Amino acid sequence: MKRILRVGCIGLGSRGRGLMKKLIQMQPSKVVGLFDLKQPCIDQALEDCKALGETRVKVYPSAQAMFDDKNVDAVVIATSWAAHIPLATAAMKAGKAVGLEVGPAMSIEDLFTLVDVCEKTNGRLMFLENACFGRDELLAINLIKEGVLGEIVHAVGGYQHEVADLVYKEFKNMNTENAGNERILNRINRNMEPYPTHGIGPVAKALGINRGNRFISLNSVSSKAVGLKAYIERTDGKEAAYDFPRLAQGDVITTMLKCARGETVVLTWNTVLPAPASRLLKFHGTNGMINLEKGSIYVNGVNEKGKWANKDDYKDKYKHPAFKWFDRNKYQEKLGLKPGSHADMDFITLFAFVDCTLKEYDYPIDVYDAATWMAISVLAEQSLALGSAPVFFPDFTNGKWMRRGELKIDERWDCGV
Numbered sequence: 030m031k032r033i034l035r036v037g038c039i040g041l042g043s044r045g046r047g048l049m050k051k052l053i054q055m056q057p058s059k060v061v062g063l064f065d066l067k068q069p070c071i072d073q074a075l076e077d078c079k080a081l082g083e084t085r086v087k088v089y090p091s092a093q094a095m096f097d098d099k100n101v102d103a104v105v106i107a108t109s110w111a112a113h114i115p116l117a118t119a120a121m122k123a124g125k126a127v128g129l130e131v132g133p134a135m136s137i138e139d140l141f142t143l144v145d146v147c148e149k150t151n152g153r154l155m156f157l158e159n160a161c162f163g164r165d166e167l168l169a170i171n172l173i174k175e176g177v178l179g180e181i182v183h184a185v186g187g188y189q190h191e192v193a194d195l196v197y198k199e200f201k202n203m204n205t206e207n208a209g210n211e212r213i214l215n216r217i218n219r220n221m222e223p224y225p226t227h228g229i230g231p232v233a234k235a236l237g238i239n240r241g242n243r244f245i246s247l248n249s250v251s252s253k254a255v256g257l258k259a260y261i262e263r264t265d266g267k268e269a270a271y272d273f274p275r276l277a278q279g280d281v282i283t284t285m286l287k288c289a290r291g292e293t294v295v296l297t298w299n300t301v302l303p304a305p306a307s308r309l310l311k312f313h314g315t316n317g318m319i320n321l322e323k324g325s326i327y328v329n330g331v332n333e334k335g336k337w338a339n340k341d342d343y344k345d346k347y348k349h350p351a352f353k354w355f356d357r358n359k360y361q362e363k364l365g366l367k368p369g370s371h372a373d374m375d376f377i378t379l380f381a382f383v384d385c386t387l388k389e390y391d392y393p394i395d396v397y398d399a400a401t402w403m404a405i406s407v408l409a410e411q412s413l414a415l416g417s418a419p420v421f422f423p424d425f426t427n428g429k430w431m432r433r434g435e436l437k438i439d440e441r442w443d444c445g446v
């Protein structure tokens with residue numbers, strides 16, 4: 030077994046550099062290579078490497094040159110959305126393990142290609158959906174695993190994160206060399222569920238999706254699109270708001286999914302209307318409910334009838350092995366991770382990728398999960414184009430979901446039930 034994973038980082042925007050810095054700080058990984066289409070991003074990444082004492086990093090002239098280098102074991106892809114799948118498939122064809130950042134898909138065909146390449150090359154791909162390693166999410170997963178909430182019947186998730194400022198900045202930079210990660214381009218041209226994976230990841234893991242269960246259909250509704258104009262009017266005045274283009278993308282997208290085992294899921298996306306950030310997670314089972322947005326739990330026979338309790342009453346007894354390990358090793362303090370940020374779950378996700386690659390464990394979030402969760406973006410787009418009609422959910426496992434066994438994995442990295 031290799032002791033150190035040599036990683037190449039592709040896509041060195043704010044997210045990619047954040048991941049790169051964590052990979053440098055982690056003992057079992059070493060950042061050996063960098064690539065981005067933009068020179069200023071490479072320069073900034075090199076500065077960050079230097080500040081962390083990593084001075085022997087190679088800059089490649091192309092992503093393919095990095096994939097062709099036998100001194101690179103794995104790549105982490107954090108580019109803008111449309112490049113994710115072409116880069117991931119090229120990396121797997123070259124025999125590299127892939128850690129892939131989250132985002133929407135461009136087409137269902139692309140997702141089948143991703144799965145096909147992974148299967149045919151015996152490839153290794155972990156989807157870096159960090160919300161699956163959130164402290165609260167893993168508490169809920171452990172409570173479900175231990176049967177505290179009974180059998181899960183309904184789940185709610187989503188992505189509520191007010192980023193009107195970022196989207197407007199992207200719009201202003203659209204035709205410059207600072208053009209960014211396609212959020213605005215997609216908003217102008219597509220009405221879809223642009224960021225489904227933070228919400229659906231923990232829900233899919235709790236419902237055994239792709240291991241004994243699957244999504245069978247979905248339909249979406251879209252609100253009108255007025256939030257960005259309102260934001261621009263507040264910040265830059267009426268005239269700027271008037272000049273802003275009409276968006277295809279609605280402000281709030283609500284998606285309903287139905288599972289083969291009978292559970293239902295509601296997913297909500299909202300990233301311009303003002304609200305505190307939340308992944309809106311709720312699980313409702315035959316013995317109770319957890320509502321992570323409220324921080325509340327209701328367990329039949331334990332709570333006073335009809336009264337919520339604080340979910341923190343359960344946080345020590347049901348702490349997930351990943352956080353037992355994280356807290357025992359005092360990583361928050363050791364690595365100077367900002368409390369209250371999502372640095373803890375980002376660290377655990379990346380550590381899981383590195384450890385599972387080195388030890389050849391199954392990945393906790395594999396290519397089938399990646400394809401299924403990203404597909405929601407395009408399926409919602411189809412449903413919306415058809416006036417919110419239900420659309421059939423493709424089975425990326427091609428029937429394997431009915432007989433896939435347990436994960437071979439360290440319990441710390443198992444984010445499912």
Ligand SMILES: NC(=O)c1ccc[n+]([C@@H]2O[C@H](COP(=O)([O-])OP(=O)(O)OC[C@H]3O[C@@H](n4cnc5c(N)ncnc54)[C@H](O)[C@@H]3O)[C@@H](O)[C@H]2O)c1
Pocket residue numbers: 039040041042043044045064065066067070092107108109110112130131132157158159208209210211
């Ligand atoms: N998991 C999370 O919590 C989280 C948080 C933020 C962003 N993200 C995801 O991370 C990714 C990057 O986000 P960001 O905010 O850093 O975006 P960004 O636009 O700041 O950076 C993207 C970078 O990728 C580069 N790039 C684009 N296409 C490329 C290609 N073909 N080859 C090499 N480089 C290429 C761009 O030049 C840019 O530097 C996105 O997919 C985003 O959805 C995830």
